[in-house]
Structures are given as C-alpha cells and as structure tokens.
Amino acid sequence: MIARSKILLIEDDTAIATILRRILAEEGLEVVLEQRGDQGLDRASREHFDLVITDVRLPGLNGLDLVRQLHEAKPLLPIIVMTAHGTTETAIEATKFGAYDYLVKPFEMPALLELVGKALESSRAMSDPVKIGSAESDGNAIVGHSRAMQNIYKEIGRVASKPISVLILGETGTGKELIARALYHHSERAQAPFVAINCAAIPETLLESELFGHERGAFTGAEFRRIGRFEQAHNGTIFLDEIGDMSLSTQVKLLRVLQEKTIQRLGGKETIPVDVRVIAATHRDLALSMQRKEFREDLYYRLSVVVMKLPTLRERPEDIPDLTSYFLQKYGKELGFPQPSIQPDALEFLQTQPWPGNVRELENVVRKVLLLARGFSINLDHVRAALSKLSTPISSVDQSLKTLVSDLLFAAQRGELDDAHNRILQMAEREIFNQAIQLAHGNQAKAARWVGVSRLTMREKLTQFGIHPSQDQTKF
Numbered sequence: 001m002i003a004r005s006k007i008l009l010i011e012d013d014t015a016i017a018t019i020l021r022r023i024l025a026e027e028g029l030e031v032v033l034e035q036r037g038d039q040g041l042d043r044a045s046r047e048h049f050d051l052v053i054t055d056v057r058l059p060g061l062n063g064l065d066l067v068r069q070l071h072e073a074k075p076l077l078p079i080i081v082m083t084a085h086g087t088t089e090t091a092i093e094a095t096k097f098g099a100y101d102y103l104v105k106p107f108e109m110p111a112l113l114e115l116v117g118k119a120l121e122s123s124r125a126m127s128d129p130v131k132i133g134s135a136e137s138d139g140n141a142i143v144g145h146s147r148a149m150q151n152i153y154k155e156i157g158r159v160a161s162k163p164i165s166v167l168i169l170g171e172t173g174t175g176k177e178l179i180a181r182a183l184y185h186h187s188e189r190a191q192a193p194f195v196a197i198n199c200a201a202i203p204e205t206l207l208e209s210e211l212f213g214h215e216r217g218a219f220t221g222a223e224f225r226r227i228g229r230f231e232q233a234h235n236g237t238i239f240l241d242e243i244g245d246m247s248l249s250t251q252v253k254l255l256r257v258l259q260e261k262t263i264q265r266l267g268g269k270e271t272i273p274v275d276v277r278v279i280a281a282t283h284r285d286l287a288l289s290m291q292r293k294e295f296r297e298d299l300y301y302r303l304s305v306v307v308m309k310l311p312t313l314r315e316r317p318e319d320i321p322d323l324t325s326y327f328l329q330k331y332g333k334e335l336g337f338p339q340p341s342i343q344p345d346a347l348e349f350l351q352t353q354p355w356p357g358n359v360r361e362l363e364n365v366v367r368k369v370l371l372l373a374r375g376f377s378i379n380l381d382h383v384r385a386a387l388s389k390l391s392t393p394i395s396s397v398d399q400s401l402k403t404l405v406s407d408l409l410f411a412a413q414r415g416e417l418d419d420a421h422n423r424i425l426q427m428a429e430r431e432i433f434n435q436a437i438q439l440a441h442g443n444q445a446k447a448a449r450w451v452g453v454s455r456l457t458m459r460e461k462l463t464q465f466g467i468h469p470s471q472d473q474t475k476f
Helices: 014-026 037-046 063-073 085-096 109-127 147-159 176-185 204-212 248-260 286-291 297-303 317-335 344-351 358-373 380-413 420-439 444-451 455-464
Strands: 006-010 030-034 051-055 079-083 101-104 166-169 194-198 237-241 277-282 306-309
Touching: 006 014, 006 037, 014 030, 014 109, 030 037, 037 051, 037 063, 051 063, 051 109, 063 079, 063 085, 079 085, 079 109, 085 101, 101 109, 109 176, 109 194, 109 444, 109 455, 147 176, 147 306, 166 176, 176 194, 176 237, 176 277, 204 248, 248 297, 286 297, 317 344, 317 358, 344 358, 344 380, 358 380, 380 420, 420 444, 420 455, 444 455
Parallel strands: 006 030, 006 051, 051 079, 079 101, 166 277, 166 306, 194 237, 237 277
Antiparallel strands: none
16 A cells, blocks of 8 residues: 555445444555545545545435546546445446446455555556656656666657657666656646556456456456456556566457557447557567567557667666665655765765666665664665675575475476476465465455565465465455
C-alpha cells in the first residue's frame, strides 16, 4: 500500500463499514467514512482523496449516479464499486462511466486489498507528475544531467504530445515506468486514464482477460462480465511493461487491437472501439527475440514508431551524485533523518561500482546507508557495509544453489531422475512462496506483492505446492 494515502469509504451498513475501516487502517491507510451517496459525492468533490470505495445501493444517491458525477468532476480519481450478485450489471455500467473496477459481494479481504493497492498505484501514477532533471523534487523525478539523459529529456519533449506508440528499452532498474509516466503527463491525454500492466507478472492464461476483459461464462470461474484494461484506458494511455514476456497468441490479439482500434472481450462477439495510446517497455533484446520467433515482427513495428533506449547507470556515472542526493532527501524524510549528508570519498566510491541493478539498486543502497549511519554523515565504511549486505547473502545462496544443482545432476547421472531442470525450478518456487506467505503471516495479498506476482498467481502456487497457511478469510 502507498503510505499516507487517503480513502473515502461510502457504505451505509455500519457493521461492514467498521470492519473495512479497520482492515484498511491496518495497511497504513487513512479512511474517511460517509454513509449516504449524496454526502459522499459532496465530500469527494470538496476534499482530496486518493481513492473512493463505494457501495452501489446507497441512500440519497445511488452508486451508479455517484460514479458518473464524480468521474466527470474528478476524472483521475479511481473509484472501486462494491456490489451484490443481483446488481452486478449496475457495477459493470459503473466501469463504463469511469469506475476503476468492482468487487462482487461476498469477497475475501485479500482480494479487496490487492485491488486497493492497484488503484492507489494508478492514482499515484496519474496525479503525481514526474519531474524531469530535478534532484530537488519531493515527488517522483527523473534525475540526471549527463549527455545521455539530456538526450532522453529531448526525446520526451519531442514525442510526448504526439499520438504515437513509443517503445522503451532498457535494463531492469533504469526507470522505464518513470519515462512512460513522463510521456503521459506531458501529453494531451494527461486528464484521461493512465493504466499500467506488468505483462510478466500476470499468468499467460489470464493476461488476455486482463487486457481485453471477458464475458460471463467465457471460461471456468468467469461468473461475471469483466471490463478489460484497454476499455478502462479509453481516451487515455496504456503502459504495457515487460511486453517481451507476452505470449505469441496474446501478441496476435494485441496487434489486431493496434491495427483496428477495437477490442472483443474474451467470449464475446461485440466489437468495442477504443482510443488508446500505447507505451510499451521491455528489458529483453527484441531483435534477438524476433530472430528466435518469440516476438512478432509486425507487432514490433507497430509498437516502435519511436524507440527510446535508456542508458544504464554505469554508462552515466556523473549522474550518481545527483541521484544519491535525491534518494538521501527522499528517504531521509521517510526515516526521520533530516538533512542527511555523505562524505566525498563515499560518493566517489559509489561512482566506481558496476550497478547491475541500475538506479533501483542505487536507491536500495542509499536507503541502507541511511539506516546504518543513523542520522550522522555517511562515510565510506557505511557504503561498503551496505554493499556487502547485498552481496553476502547472494554468494551464500549461490553456493547452496550450486550444491543443489550438483546433487540433482548426479542423481540424473545415476538414472534416478530425468527432470532435473523442472525439479529445481519447482523446489525454488515452493521455497519462495512458502517463505513469503509465512513472513506475511498468511496474508496472501502482502505475500504476492513481495514476490512480485498477482494475487491469483499466489493462490494458484499455494494450492499447487500444498501450502495452507492460516489467514483472515473474512467475507463481506
């Protein structure tokens, strides 16, 4: 959950409202309650909220009219609609009027928390502009004055306002999503939705439904119609992260959408027009993927009207002082260390590192050195200690992994097994999901966020590996 986010909950059932407020507050969220639709609309219009969660059946003003009027007044404010089985069609109508998504009662709390997390992330992406080239920003910023970054800034200025597709290439941790958000905020669609999807984090079997939606009965478990992300992004921008991980079958359907500017929900016959700007990103070498027939050339040419190649951090070491200053200010406030400082030799040492994780790795190291320094000036020993904390566990895991691989291959050599590759992947997966769910004390939504998968994938893996943690299964 995004810290300090403010949510307006509109629910006239006192018992349900009390439990929802408690659960959301435990996630660090500020929750304001209204019990009438007209009062909720009035408050949302007057005050700043990051998210609205509303029931459909409300006194004073029903949820459908509330969504319609609130979306017209504040088009960037995400709204989650809660509905009973009998009013599902009303909730679907609400998504057409601008609701972010809906939940059908009874629902499990982890499902709500996962949806709230996604909606808050969407709210942040739309309402928090990305500043360019400034290390003094309190919010999100693309930092750096190197020639490589100056070229990126010029490219953003050149293409942001153009209604064309953009393909962003770069290693993991180089800031591809920030660039996508900067393109959105400086475009003519900045007052329309920005919808981000990580194609690698959603199972292949569910990605098509996530993108294009589905009709009731389209597949096992499809109890209700679902509006897809392309429909949600109508007149706005959709960001397809890690598009290089998309299956060939889904690539075909995406290509058709880009060519025809229409979609069909999974299991449906209706052709739905969509006006969406597509920004895609990947860390993969798409030229190599096309040679291997893993990525379609025609889709590549549709996406790559403009290609932006982000530099690695090791290619722009002159930006490390500005980046370090930016992260020191950002996390100094968060951790309660006002005006943190770093000694010159420590800063020079940071500039000599290879940074395989790029800016994201530097950000992690800065956060660690702040904790190690405890408010005092950061010195070279603090930096070395933070870097060693990153490398030591990895080397020990590498050694254990080598031993495990060796044992499995020897077993294969003796004819005791013939699937060493699958066996080690399953063992690693089981350990990751088991430890994550235990650390989260059974909270599947939290564990899924930590592992970097969807809530549904987390549930599938727990079932697959026979992991049955105790957790809050309260339904509403």
